[in-house]
Amino acid sequence: MLSLQLTKVVALAAALIGTYVLFNPQTVQVFSASINLETINALLMIFVSVLVLVVASYSHRNLQGQPRLTRFGTLLTVALLGLLVMVSAGTLVQFALGWTLSGQATASLIAHANDPAARRAARYVRTWLSTSDVLAWLAVASLALPNSGLFTITWGSGSVFAASTAGLALVLASIVRTGLLPAHRWLAQTAEAPSPVSAFLHAGIINAAGISVALWLPIMRPWLALLLVSACATLIIGMLTMRNRADVKGQLASSTSMQMAFMSIEAAVGLPGLAVAHLIGHGSYKSWCFLRAGGAITRRRLGHIAHRPTWAIVITGVGIGVGTAAVIFALTQSLEPLTAVVGVIAAASVIVYAYNGDGRRWLPVIAVSTLGLAAYLVVAHLWLTWIPLPHWVDVPMLAVALVSLLIAGVVNRLLPAPTAQRLSWYLIAPRFMRVPSIAKTDLNWPTPEPARTPILEELVDTARGCVEPSWPLRTAVAVNPVSSRTNLPFALAADVANALGAKLYASPSQYLYLWESGAIDERHLTSLLGDSSTVAEFVERTRAQSTDDAVIAQSPATPAWELAHRWCQLTWRESDTPGDVFTNWHHSLPRTLAAQISTEPIVALAQALEVHQRIQPLNLEQNPTAQQLRMLHQLLTTAPGWAAHAQWRGREAVVQLLALRACITALYTEPLTLLASNDFAGSAIWQLALEDTFDDWLNNQLGAGSAGNEEQANIGVVTCIDVRSEPMRRALESAGGIRTYGAAGFFGVDAALHVNDCTIGLAPVIVAPSVTVESAIRSSWVADLTEGLTCTMEGLGGLAIAEGFGVAALGASLVNTFTPRLSPTLAHRIQPDVWLGTTGREVDHLSVDQQVAYARGFLDGLGGQNFPQLMVVAGHTADAANNAFAAAYQCGACGGNSGSVNARLITTMLNNPAVREHLIADGYGIEGTTFIAALHNTTSNMIELDPAAYLEGELANLAAELSSASRRAQLQLVHRPSSLPGAASTSRGMDWAQPFPEWGLVGNAACIIGPRELTAGADLQGRVFLHEYDWTSDPDGSLLNGILQGPGAVMHMINMQYYCSTVDQGSFGSLDKTRHNVVGDLGVLVGASGDLHYGLPWQSLGPDPDQLLHAPIRLRILVAAPPQQLEDALRGTAVERLAANGWLKIESLQPMEHDAVLIAHGASRDYRYTSRRWPIRTTRITRTSSTTS
Secondary structure, eight states: HHHHHHHHHHHHHHHHHHHHHHHHHHHEEEEEEEESSHHHHHHHHHHHHHHHHHHHHHHHHHHHSSOHHHHHHHHHHHHHHHHHHHTTSSHOOOOOOHHHHHHHHHHHHHHOOOHHHHHHHHHHHHHHHHHHHHHHHHHHHHHHTSSSOGOOTTTSSHHHHHHHHHHHHHHHHHHHHOOOSSSOOOGGGGGGOOHHHHHHHIIIIHHHHHHHHHHHHHHHGGGHHHHHHHHHHHHHHHHHHHHOBHHHHHHHHHHHHHHHHHHHHHHTTTTTOOOOOOHHHHHHHHHHHHTTTHHHHHHHTTOOOOOOOOOOHHHHHHHHHHHHHHHHHHHHHHHHHHHHHHHHHHHHHHHHHHHHGGGHHHHHHHHHHHHHHHHHHHHHHHHHHHHHSOOOOOHHHHHHHHHHHHHHHHHHHOOOOHHHHHHHHHHHGGGTTTTTTGGGGGOOOOOTTTTHHHHHHHHHHHHHOOOOOOGGGOOSOOOTGGGGTTSSSHHHHHHHHHTOOSSSOHHHHHHHHHHHTTTTTEEEEEEEEHHTHHHHHHHHHHHHTOOOOOOSSSSOOOOHHHHHHHHHHHHOSSSOOOOHHHHHHTTTHHHHHHSSSSSSSHHHHHHHHHHHHHHSSSTTTTOHHHHHHHHHHHHHHHHHHHHHHHHOOOOHHHHHHHHEEEEEEEEHOOOOOOHHHHHHHHHHHHHHHHHHHHHHHHHHHHHHSEEEEEEEEEEEEEESTTTTHHHHHHHHTTSSSEEEEEOOOTTTTTTTETTTTTTEEEOTTTTTTEEEEEEEEOOOOHHHHHHHHHHHHSHHHHHHHHHHHHHHHHHHHHHHOOOHHHHHHHTTTSSTTTTOOOOOGGGGOHHHHHHHHHHHHHHHHSSSOOOSSSSEEEEEOOOOTTTTTGGGGSBBGGGSSSSSSHHHHHHHHHHHHHHHHHHHHOOOOOTTTEEEEEETTTTTEEEEEOOTTTTHHHHHHHHHHHHHHHHHHHHHHSSSOOOOSOOOOOOOOTTTSSSSSOTTTTTTTEEEEEGGGTTTOOOTTEEEEEEEOOOOOOOOOOHHHHHTTTHHHHHHHHHHHEEOOOOOOHHHOOOGGEEEEEEEETTTSSSSSSSSSSSSOOGGTSSSSTTTTTOOOOOOOEEOOOOHHHHHHHHHHHHHHHTTTSSEEEEEEEESSSSOOEEEEEEETTTOOOOOOOOEEEEEEEOOOOBBB
């Protein structure tokens, strides 16, 4: 980290020097070099210094736990120094030196991850940047030939021919480094780098054309027409590709191409001053966009689908836009034509918001946004007046620029989507991937036998069974990536996973780390191995097998598979939008090849499999059908991410994907070979020892809990069963007078919230909501304005906004980076509050009987007996800013959302007099009990009572007492997760650079279903789900059956998500969070392209990729109920099958003189538990009279 500290010091010093020079311009001679410190140089110096200061400070937190940080900081410092030399150069050789240093250092930064994809991308980018370096030095050589000293080469050096040659070389160098046509493809590859590198590159390195024209205008001016042609073509391409990219970083890269093209157009038509403004404004805006790219899905979670207004509104908006622009033009009277035209186009493009935006608040947004865009004309005019650069009007070049802008606008709005997709493919795909090599041969594709198609259909259905459907990121709370294999015993499923290239046991180094950290006890290894003398030998054998534990993505990086991934990426943009991936690809084929391949996916699949059978002859023991089934398995499991999304879409999407992959791999004559893996010898023994050690620990912790104490409780707090609630419950109870309960976090309210035109599920994703409630949420004017400007950024409006107001984004970056505590305050002005505009009265449309049913279900889950005077129902939420997997930190029972709304709804029903009358008549002890909602923030460890609740008298005193206990608990818990990198803080979850907001459900390993008295006082370290249950009030076991099938199933999904993401990051996790590239709401890419990932990144599992905190332990469920009652409740359930196959363990614990009894067990001996009795701890419920309003 010292190297990054040095980077920040250098950047800060350079920014201060630049600020001084801005008001005191001068030229300094250092030895033979001349350093220009004029106004332009000072502006550029300040910009690049502040940019690098933000990037370095962001990286200091964002890249924690990663290797090669010293290298990263050193390269970033070299790149900064290169840029400073470049923007302050008084001679061309200094300029070329800075140009080369900054470019080569940045290319090396792209390879920071040091995996094959990152190294390949770095080589590709370095090739193009080195080309621009050669051209820059060619310019130096052109002027150096007639001169004697390198450091005397200025723009007035040399002959006219030499100056012309140098100008051409500089223009070509600028085209390449700025990513203009034909060098536009390298920009997309920069997404392989961590987000801060992408931010730096797209904001500071890419601006070459603007910088070079500003500093070397005289020698470049004769060749600006060449720059214009390249820029105009790139503008159209950028607009087209940005429209057809679903991945966030791909969209930003295409946007950069478009913005850099516009900057170059401004420079070419005679407005170099505006080009400088554009490079600063766009660089500020684009760096902000890349640094916040991980939070794209979060920003869309609460977005609403708005009404389309009438054409009268659109016409009014046009009038406002054009009229305002005309007034500004008349007032200034001296605007340059291009500036005026761009301003008018940008103002008119606000109509995008009126057409696609919220018609209910259209007028203020259109008016404010249009006035802001029109103000751009004034800003541009004032800037051109102040900046010390010449400007002129070249009418022919201006005409070309305007035509290109018009074409770009037409392309963006009128070109049909399928045509746009195919054009985008040819424009952005690397050359070697565009036409399959076999298309150049005379090999004819076979005609399949019609009789074989039904057989193939059956084989496809069989092969689909090995793939799990993924959930969209907005609801991806818990995804068990191996749920289809749970019908097999765990050991057999592990062998199947090996055959398909994945693992279900941890690596040797992981087990060794757990062994050395004490998570695996030597006693249990000895017991399993049978002899203590063999333990040391066993450990050494494991150590010898841990030499190569590199975690890589499972998908092969061959041209064929990369091509298939890119077509998936191009076609499947959102989870709810249709897309036929095979059909789109087929339309892109050359006619001769397209004529040979069937347009029917299942028929084309049959053809491709027959080609593969030619490539891979049958083994003697195989038959054709078995070989085809094996190939189908390989086609689905070699890159499981996109296959999982296809499975989520349905059978037809799976057939489309199979046909695509089979045809492409056949065209490239790539054999279908699995990337098979093998669990090392002894992995099962390590796993059993790990789980046995945990069982002993849990047994000891339960035995250490306080028992036999009797205390008063006049406050009850119901929390989610989430493992993160356990420390908070313990801390609250330690304050005295508080009794806590555990229930599924949706509190039995399986509702969907209708917000404007968007429906948000507030129940587990495996449950279809049975009731819909309406929210009265209304956006603030700040939110409306923000959305309006966002819509305006689509298309040509973004050109003006980035240029005129993009620098404001740099201010936002500074605030988010250096004062993250302010981020929540600013965010709350734009985003809806955590209560989503509800009041609780949204349930009034439900009948009393419906409300009584919900209330009964909730109270039955808590035991249904007497309750304290004040009952607080606390849903839970979490802060995970800038995180693609933010939903995984939220309430799993609420569909990846906050539990606040569910808490408000259930408390409203419980306080309803008509409902209470029924409940009291049925014997529920709620007389004198008042229910209020609350929200437990698991990141800040704070409980916030419902601000809408009005309490007085004794109830108000009790609420104040609880708030005080909550604050004490917060202070007690904020320093608890000492393993979290960085300083303990209650606001770390709002820090956009923080990859470790909290540990989520790391460590989850067990669930206890029983009364709180079983676990009271036991320090379970946030590793155990706690669900309230009283077997004596559930004589028929129906309540227990519901708990096991509902929360029990969800807990197992969560447990397996963490388990699988830990043992095999490449297959089931999502590797490095800092390289995440969000694709719509489907999942993430790790880098620019490749397979889709929907598991957890290593930053969600531990502070270091080689030392993950989560111990992969299969879930143990302990139920406080008699064995027969548990056995009856389990019979025929999915949980019973999971236990029988060794995926989890279930035991009965009884509050009597009976030992623990194993109810369901695995096929192997690994499921046993040390028997014990659990103590009784009583809690006396007290009430006093109170008044509530």
